Amino acid sequence: GAGVSQSPSNKVTEKGKDVELRCDPISGHTALYWYRQSLGQGLEFLIYFQGNSAPDKSGLPSDRFSAERTGGSVSTLTIQRTQQEDSAVYLCASSLRAGSYNEQFFGPGTRLTVL
Amino acid sequence: AQSVAQPEDQVNVAEGNPLTVKCTYSVSGNPYLFWYVQYPNRGLQFLLKYITGDNLVKGSYGFEAEFNKSQTSFHLKKPSALVSDSALYFCAVRLPNAGNNRKLIWGLGTSLAVNP
Structure with a gap:
């Protein structure tokens, strides 16, 4: 079946503009994660959704960042008033809920460039 | 604080030679351990x-890793490296009894370069 998809693949925006990044997880996966990967850096956890539970927002770097997941499927990460330091690749991953040992399946990412 | 360390930013190995990418962790309890790989211009993929159970686990593309509880390590290995193994490798740890905390703790990654 289809893997995790993300759109757009690339986004160039001007400082101060808002952006929305979309993630379509694998069908049937109830867990969804957002990460940020800066050039040459590791993964920075942003937010985690599990079914209908309250999301774990502990990784969001500022209140300019928010995310929602509608109907337990598609998720949107919104960055308001973008700053140049927001430039990075934003990765989405999904996994089965059943156990904490489930591996995550990653999308190709959205490369965000803030000018 | 709980953490995962990949002590080598880069590993260079000749094609055909064995490779090892190191990972050590500092967490309480018995963790679940993962390796992921990121090929150039491609997404992250689960490896193993x-x-x-058995401390030696086998994964995709001929990779294996050995869990060593006393040394709190989970090093990734392959008996004979291929040029196509050149990629960025990430180690990650998850606590099994972390309740609603389902985040993985990620290492910073190790860049593996296999030279022909």
């Missing part, structure tokens, strides 16, 4: 995981 240790949950319980």
Whole structure:
């Protein structure tokens, strides 16, 4: 079946503009994660959704960042008033809920460039 | 604080030689351990995981990893490296009894370069 998809693949925006990044997880996966990967850096956890539970927002770097997941499927990460330091690749991953040992399946990412 | 360390930013190995990418962790309890790989211009892919049982786990593309509880390590290995193994490798750890905390703790990654 289809893997995790993300759109757009690339986004160039001007400082101060808002952006929305979309993630379509694998069908049937109830867990969804957002990460940020800066050039040459590791993964920075942003937010985690599990079914209908309250999301774990502990990784969001500022209140300019928010995310929602509608109907337990598609998720949107919104960055308001973008700053140049927001430039990075934003990765989405999904996994089965059943156990904490489930591996995550990653999308190709959205490369965000803030000018 | 709980953490995962990949002590080498880069590993260079000649094609055909064995390779090792190191990972050590500092967490309480018995963790679940994962390796992921990121090929150039491609997304992250799951390689293998240790949950319980045999300390030596085998994964995709001929990779294996050995869980060593006393040394709190989970080094990734392959008997004979290929040029196509050149990629960025990430180690990650998850606590099994972390309740609603389902985040993985990620290492910073190790860049593997296999030279022909």
